[in-house]
Amino acid sequence: MNATSKIESSEYSDLNKVIGWFLALRWIACGGVFVSQLVIHLFFHYNLPNNVLFTFTGLLFIANLSFTIYYILIKSKNLSRNELKAFFHIQVCSDYVLLFLLSYLTGFLENPLCYYFVFHIMLTSFIFSSTIVYIYVGSLLVMLISVMAAEFFRMIPHFPLNPTTNANYFDVMFIRGAGLCTTLIIAAYLITSIKRRIEERGRKIEFELDRYKSLDKIKSNFILQVTHEIRGPIAALKGFHEMILKGITGETTQRTRETLRKANRRTENLLTMIDEMIDYAYMKAEEKIRYGITGLYLKNIIDANIDLFLNAANEKDIQVASNCSRDLSLITSRDLMNIIFSNLISNAIKYSPAKTTVRVNAEKDKDKVHIMVKDEGIGIKSDELDRIFEEFYRTRRAREIVKDGTGLGLSIVQKAVEALNGKISVYSEEGKGTTFHIYLPSSNPNGTKNEKNQGGNNEQ
Amino acid sequence: MSNKSILIVDDDQDILETMQALLEYEGFKIRSADNVDDGIKMIEEFAPGVVLLDVMFPEKKTLGFEAAVRIKEKYPQLPVFMITAINREYSFNFAKEDISADEFFNKPIDYDRLVKTINKYIK
Numbered sequence: 205m206n207a208t209s210k211i212e213s214s215e216y217s218d219l220n221k222v223i224g225w226f227l228a229l230r231w232i233a234c235g236g237v238f239v240s241q242l243v244i245h246l247f248f249h250y251n252l253p254n255n256v257l258f259t260f261t262g263l264l265f266i267a268n269l270s271f272t273i274y275y276i277l278i279k280s281k282n283l284s285r286n287e288l289k290a291f292f293h294i295q296v297c298s299d300y301v302l303l304f305l306l307s308y309l310t311g312f313l314e315n316p317l318c319y320y321f322v323f324h325i326m327l328t329s330f331i332f333s334s335t336i337v338y339i340y341v342g343s344l345l346v347m348l349i350s351v352m353a354a355e356f357f358r359m360i361p362h363f364p365l366n367p368t369t370n371a372n373y374f375d376v377m378f379i380r381g382a383g384l385c386t387t388l389i390i391a392a393y394l395i396t397s398i399k400r401r402i403e404e405r406g407r408k409i410e411f412e413l414d415r416y417k418s419l420d421k422i423k424s425n426f427i428l429q430v431t432h433e434i435r436g437p438i439a440a441l442k443g444f445h446e447m448i449l450k451g452i453t454g455e456t457t458q459r460t461r462e463t464l465r466k467a468n469r470r471t472e473n474l475l476t477m478i479d480e481m482i483d484y485a486y487m488k489a490e491e492k493i494r495y496g497i498t499g500l501y502l503k504n505i506i507d508a509n510i511d512l513f514l515n516a517a518n519e520k521d522i523q524v525a526s527n528c529s530r531d532l533s534l535i536t537s538r539d540l541m542n543i544i545f546s547n548l549i550s551n552a553i554k555y556s557p558a559k560t561t562v563r564v565n566a567e568k569d570k571d572k573v574h575i576m577v578k579d580e581g582i583g584i585k586s587d588e589l590d591r592i593f594e595e596f597y598r599t600r601r602a603r604e605i606v607k608d609g610t611g612l613g614l615s616i617v618q619k620a621v622e623a624l625n626g627k628i629s630v631y632s633e634e635g636k637g638t639t640f641h642i643y644l645p646s647s648n649p650n651g652t653k654n655e656k657n658q659g660g661n662n663e664q
Numbered sequence: 665m666s667n668k669s670i671l672i673v674d675d676d677q678d679i680l681e682t683m684q685a686l687l688e689y690e691g692f693k694i695r696s697a698d699n700v701d702d703g704i705k706m707i708e709e710f711a712p713g714v715v716l717l718d719v720m721f722p723e724k725k726t727l728g729f730e731a732a733v734r735i736k737e738k739y740p741q742l743p744v745f746m747i748t749a750i751n752r753e754y755s756f757n758f759a760k761e762d763i764s765a766d767e768f769f770n771k772p773i774d775y776d777r778l779v780k781t782i783n784k785y786i787k
Contacts, residue, residue: 431749431750432749432750435749435750435770435771435772436676436679436749436771437678438771438772439679439682439749439771439772439773440676440678440679440682442772443678443679443681443682443683443685443686443772443773444678444682446682446686446775447682447685447686447689450686450689452685452686452689475772
C-alpha cells in the first residue's frame with residue numbers, strides 16, 4: 205500500500221493537474237451537451253422533455269463553475285492529498301448523478317451517451333485504488349439495472365430518444381444493458397490491471413534503487429579496503445628498501461643501492477598508479493562526486509603538492525616555481541585540489557627535460573580563481589591534444605619517456621575540475637612546452653561542509 | 665631535554681619492523697605494540713614523547729580514531745600522530761569532529777617529514 209501511494213505520487217505526481225484536466229474536460233462536455241441539445245431541439249423532432257434537459261445542462265454548468273472557482277481558490281493553498289481526493293470524489297459523484305439523469309431523460313439505453321460512464325471509470329481508475337473503482341462500478345451497475353428493471357415493469361416512464369424506435373425498445377434493452385454493464389466492468393478491469401502493472405514496475409525500480417544504494421555502499425567500503433590493503437604492503441616494501449639503502453641492515457655495494465633505488469622508483473610508480481585507479485574508480489562510480497568543502501589557502505595546497513615532487517624535480521634539475529598570493533583562499537575540496545595539483549605538477553616534471561622550469565601560478569580573476577601550470581617540456585602534438593583528457597590515453601612521446609602509467613591522470617583532473625564547477629583547458633606546442641589553465645569558482649556550495657582541519661598534512 | 669622515545673601502534677608486523685628500524689636509525693628510542701590495548705598500557709610505563717597510531721585495525725573494525733580519543737582523554741598533552749594508508753578524504757568519512765590526532769601521515773611514510781615533525785613536537 206505504501207508502495208502504491210509512492211507510485212501514485214510519482215506517476216500522477218500532481219493530483220492538482222489531473223483535477224484541472226478533469227475540469228477542462230467537463231467544460232468541453234458542458235458545451236457538447238448544450239450544443240447537441242440545441243441541435244436536437246431545433247432540427248429533430250424527438251419527443252424529449254427539453255425544459256428539464258436544459259435545466260440539467262444548466263446544473264452541470266453551475267456545478268463545473270463552482271468546482272472551477274473552488275479549484276482556483278485552493279490552487280495556491282497546497283491542499284493535502286486526501287483533501288484533493290475528496291474534492292475529486294465529489295466531482296465524480298456529481299458527474300454520475302447528472303450524467304445518469306441526462307441519459308435517463310434522453311432515451312437511457314437508446315442513447316450512446318450512456319457509454320460516457322466509461323470515461324469516468326477511466327479517470328477514477330487512474331487516481332484511486334482498484335477497490336474504490338469497483339465500488340463506483342458496482343454502484344453504477346446497481347443503478348443501471350434498477351432503472352432498467354423499473355422501466356421494464358413500467359414503474360417509471362421511459363423517455364424515448366426516437367419515438368419511431370420506441371416500439372421495440374424493450375425487446376433490445378436487455379442486450380443493450382448487458383453491453384453497457386460488461387463494457388464498464390471490462391474497462392475497470394483493464395485499467396486497474398494496467399495500473400497494477402505500472403505499480404509493480406515502479407516497485408521493482410524502487411527495489412533496484414535500494415539494491416543500487418547498498419551496492420554503492422559496498423563499493424565505497426571496497427575502495428577504502430583496497431586502498432588500505434594495497435598501500436600497507438607497499439609501505440612495508442618501501443620501508444625495507446629504505447632500511448637497506450640507509451645501511452641499517454649492513455654494508456651494501458654501490459650496485460645494490462642503485463638496484464634498490466630502481467626498485468624503489470618502480471614501487472612509487474606502482475603506488476601512483478594504484479592511487480590513480482582508485483581515484484578513477486571512485487569518480488567513475490559516483491554519479492555526482494561527493495566531496496567535503498573547507499576553506500583553504502591556495503598557496504598552502506600548491507606548496508604541499510610541489511613538496512611531494514621536489515625530489516623528482518631535483519633529480520632532473522628542474523626548478524618548480526610557484527606564484528600565488530598568500531591570502532588567496534577559496535572554499536573547496538582539499539581532496540580534489542590535491543588530485544588536480546599533484547597530477548599536473550608530476551606530469552610537468554615527468555615530461556620536461558633537465559634544467560627547465562615548471563611554473564605554478566594562481567591568481568584571482570573576478571569571482572573565479574585562475575590556476576596555471578606551465579612547463580617547458582616535450583609538448584603535445586596537435587593531433588593528440590584533443591585526446592589527452594580521454595581515459596587511458598597516453599601520447600606516444602609520453603609512453604616513450606615514462607613506461608609506467610595508467611593514462612588516467614588527466615582524465616581524473618578533468619573530472620575533479622568539473623566536479624568543482626570549473627573549466628580546464630590546455631595549450632601546447634611540440635618541443636616547447638604545455639600550459640594548463642584552470643578556472644575555479646571561489647566557493648563551491650555543492651560540497652558537504654563537514655570538515656575540520658583534518659588530513660592536514662598539507663597545511664601546517 | 666627532549667623526550668626522544670616514540671611508541672608505535674600498528675597491527676602490521678612488517679611496518680612495525682621498518683618504522684622501528686628507520687626511526688632508531690634517526691636516533692629515537694622505540695617501543696611498539698600491535699594492538700591498542702597493549703599500546704595504551706605501554707604509555708604508562710614507557711612515557712613516550714610521541715605516539716604513532718595506525719588508523720585501521722582490521723580485526724576490531726575500530727578505525728584507530730577511537731584509540732586516539734582514548735589516548736587523548738587520558739594523556740591530553742601527549743602528541744598523537746595518525747598513520748593512515750588512506751590518502752583521500754572521500755574514503756575517509758569518519759566522524760571528523762571527534763578526531764583528536766595532532767598530525768596525519770600517509771603510508772608509505774615520508775620519513776624526512778616525519779622526523780622533522782616529531783622533532784617539532786618533542787622540542
